[in-house]
Amino acid sequence: MISIDPGASTPPFEQLRVQIIDAIASGDLPAGEKLPTVRRLAAELEIAPGTVARAYRELEASGLIETRGRNGTFVRAQGDVRMQQAQKAAAGFAAEVRELRVDPAEALELVKRALHV
Structure with a gap:
């Protein structure tokens, strides 16, 4: 379960990015797993959609996730x-x-x- 600590010194996008990396490494988010949409995850975590989008962009640049257009965003093998x-x-x-x-x-x-x- 991902959670964001608004009082932490680490920015929310970085908290999210690190937690997704940890979930991938532990197998909690296996290859092929579809991630929530930016808007849905932002609403669940009560953060701005741009924050989630930034975390997703950085994870994609690192090769950990991939966006497949309208099909969504997935954990890469x-x-x-x-x-x-x-x-x-x-x-x-x-x-x-x-x-x-x-x-x-x-x-x-x-x-x-x-x-x-």
């Missing part, structure tokens, strides 16, 4: 090229499933059957 490609394939599949309005549980079953799991 780190290091492993195979995982990056798998993440991209999974995101494409998820987008198509949403477009087709297939139930997510049914979509997961389709993937399991395709992988013979």
